[in-house]
Amino acid sequence: MSAAAGPIKRPADEVVTRPARAAVLPLDPMLLLAVLGLVACSLITLSTATRDDVPGDPDYYVVRQATYAVIGLVLMFVVSRFDYSRLRELKYGFYVLMISGILLVLAVGGATRGSKRWFELPFFRFQPSELGKLFLILALSAFVVDRLRRINDRDTTARVMLLALFPAMLVMAQPDLGTGLVYVLVALAILFVAGTSWRHFAALAALGTVAVTLALVAAPAVGVQILKPYQVDRLTAFMNPSDNPGDQGYQQNQSRIAIGSGQKTGRGPEQATQTRLNFLPEHHTDFVFAVVGEQYGFAGAALVLSLYALLIWRGLRILTMAKNLYGALVAGGIVCMLLFHVFVNVGMTVGIMPITGVPLPLMSYGGSSVLVTFLAIGLLQSIYVQSRAAVASKRAAVPF
């Protein structure tokens, strides 16, 4: 990126600017820009899309989402002040907390549409499986760092995958297929960044194929339903949406119509009938991207996507900067998690991915999702801050 900056100029540059910059803004400014931009987009979109959703309180969702965002920003800032490396020691705590949270929600949680995902807290519905994503990244990264010397053992790969699969299975039992897939993907990402041999990935791919075949074809054939009927519906509806426009295909169809009708610059909030007249289901959560597409057209959708691209790029950049392997693994897990969310959610709204109930980070309304995303960003910022501090410590003490 800074290839233009020559070696001659740099020392002077750093001597003058680094202490000052660290004092003014001890965060990655581009990452912060992307996050703030997305929060702004989310609030603008929700403010028009949800005006008629809660009778008598047109700003119900916006006010709440703004509150979550403010709390999230504070959390992010706080987290970025700590040295993430210390979290390595808490790996067992994270893992046990994650598992017990998921188990607790299975036991006493509230349900939407037959799936138990959350606790009712005074201000929002807390979804332990969301926070679990982050805990799993922190725990698995620590575990991998501990076994770094044996990274190419089959044993290591198998243990990491089992550690991820266990909570994934629990979450899928809620049932929440999307989050379960995130857990598996996060484990793979961490192994990938840690340098696990390609042969192991090949073996995992083969195993995965066999398992999916068993779950989708063989098990139903002998009468064991692993996926809930609605999950099967969603998958099949995605493959041929016109077959059942009434149910699962309906959502995807309406979403496509909403996005397509936005054309170049959108229909504007007033004319966006798909959203305003409720044809678009879940327009404040899972299908919020379709609202952007309808109201602001290709221009708006492209802006949001660009902000995500910026986010991912900054994440990858921080990954390369990490002062230690733990930081690199955590950053890798977080970046892959965010990328997966963005692609699966947006892919679902444009009709190229099945409906899995994965929220769009920062855009979708929801306390758990927003706060956990801010925590994740906070960790990225912490990794960034720590790497800058490590560089600076060659000349001076850590500035805080």
Place this chain on the structure above:
Amino acid sequence: MIRLPDDRTPPITPQLALRIALLGGVALALFAIIFFRLWYLEILSGDKYLAEAKENRVRVIKVQAPRGDVVDRNGTVLVDNRVGIAVQIEPQKLPPEGAPRASLYRRLGRVLNMRPARVRSEIVQQRKAVPYSNVTIKTDASSAQYSYLFERQQKFPGVTVSRVYLRRYPHHNLGAQLFGTVGEISPEDQRLSRFRGVKQGTIVGKGGIEATYDRYLRGREGATRVQVDANGRPKGELQKEEPQGGKQVKLSLDLDLQKAGQEALIEAGGGLPSAFVALDPRNGEVVGMGSHPTFDPNVFSKPVKPSLFRRLNSEEHGAPLFNRAIAGTYPTGSTFKLITATAGLQSGVITPGTVLDDPGSVTIGNIEFQNAGRVANGAVALRQAIQVSSDVYFYKVGAQLNGVRGEPLQSWARKLGIGRPTGIDLPGEFGGLLPTPKWRDALFRKKKTDRPWAIGDNVNLSVGQGDLQATPLQMAVAYATIANGGRVVRPHLGLEVEDAEGRLQQRIDPGATRRVKVSDANRQAILDGLRLAAGAPGGTSSDVFGGFPRPVYGKTGTAERPGQEDQSWYVAYVPDKRRPIVVAVTVEKGGFGAESAAPAARLILSKWFGVKSELVVGDDRTR
């Protein structure tokens, strides 16, 4: 990321660099996929999706237009509308099969006082008949049921209640067979040119006057384009087109005469299946037309149960839906002698003065033809022959006409309208059958009959027997033609199209009339005969019309029908400066003409001319 070596802690291994590059590549690819997909959806197919989004939100609610009224010649309403409340099912919006749907049927059944099984079977049956359209399960719900369902639309998905116009017949069975029913246009009808541009679901005439004058009565339905949300709840009106009511159609029918006619059929015909036609011989305006047994057309404003429909069509109940005046075809008996006389005179076979001997029977082609009761009338000329209804006289004329070039008997019968529809403005008219040598010979060649044409066939035809089949309306037209001097009128009911306030908008053109040439002398001779028959001592209906203050020109008929009792006929013409009239009456199994048909005709004529009604049964025993 290129940095100076001392800048980097810890140093990135080449392996990690590769993997991060791969991650970046994957991210780039995923973003590219989504960008292209977005490009495709929004830029390339945007128009299509915009159209779909618009279609999504707009529902067109049709507003039924009231059909026009039908009134009689004095403006009395015969058919109008009343507002009913229809409960309809939109099959696509019903809850899923199984428990939710069964529960809906149960709740709906409770509201409408119908068994749930009945609701279900009604939907299944109607959907089978007309797929994809709404099913009406009740057309005449009470207003309490209306408000209950209307206020709880969310609880009754797929159920709509709406106000509909239903046809009302304030005079119940008067003219029941003339009006026809109304109903939603069928896919077959939509292809007809006269229904061009009529939208699906429009109520159109399905028979009778409703069908013939549908384009005036129909009106144009209105439409309200409403914006709806995903649950189908209206969210504001976009555009409104008011319905345009249909126009009023005035018929030539006279309700008082119609009533008298239908009552006369019962009084004089004793409740036997019967029919009458009364028309103006000058122009063919039908002032009365009835068929017994009859029914109350109000039953058709609700869906008719199959059992009731079967009963209305069944022979043993007299098929009340059947209009015998235009579709009942029978041998006509001696009323046909008017036509035989015309043929004989015009072809020159006889003159008004030709005297023929009537000894009571005559043998023609080895068959003996007799008068009724072998009554011998002696030497008679045409006038007396008609007066006493001498069969032998007409047998001889018929025999003489057989084999004459041009088949005068058949060709005159045809000219006077026998054997073909009269062209009345009612659907379902029958043309009957006029037996000709060609017709019978062709049947014989196809082995559908035992013998070819013989002279006996012509002899039978000359007195309205044998294979002849004609309707009361055809006989009325034939008599009207002689009465008016040779104009074969086209009988019609439709008179004028009026606006809702009864102001004339358009006269209905009944269509061209044909002319036939009958010399005045011949015509006068026939009319004299008819006058003598109804008014002079010895005339076949003179006792029925004894004391009737108007000159009646009438002929009895007694048609022999194989396997049943004789059919009674009477056709009469009464001249009048302002309101001349021809009446034709027939009573199935009614015996001799003077026994039931002629008394009915007298009752009808009494009404028409304001004479005291009196049932007078004649005892003449001629055919």
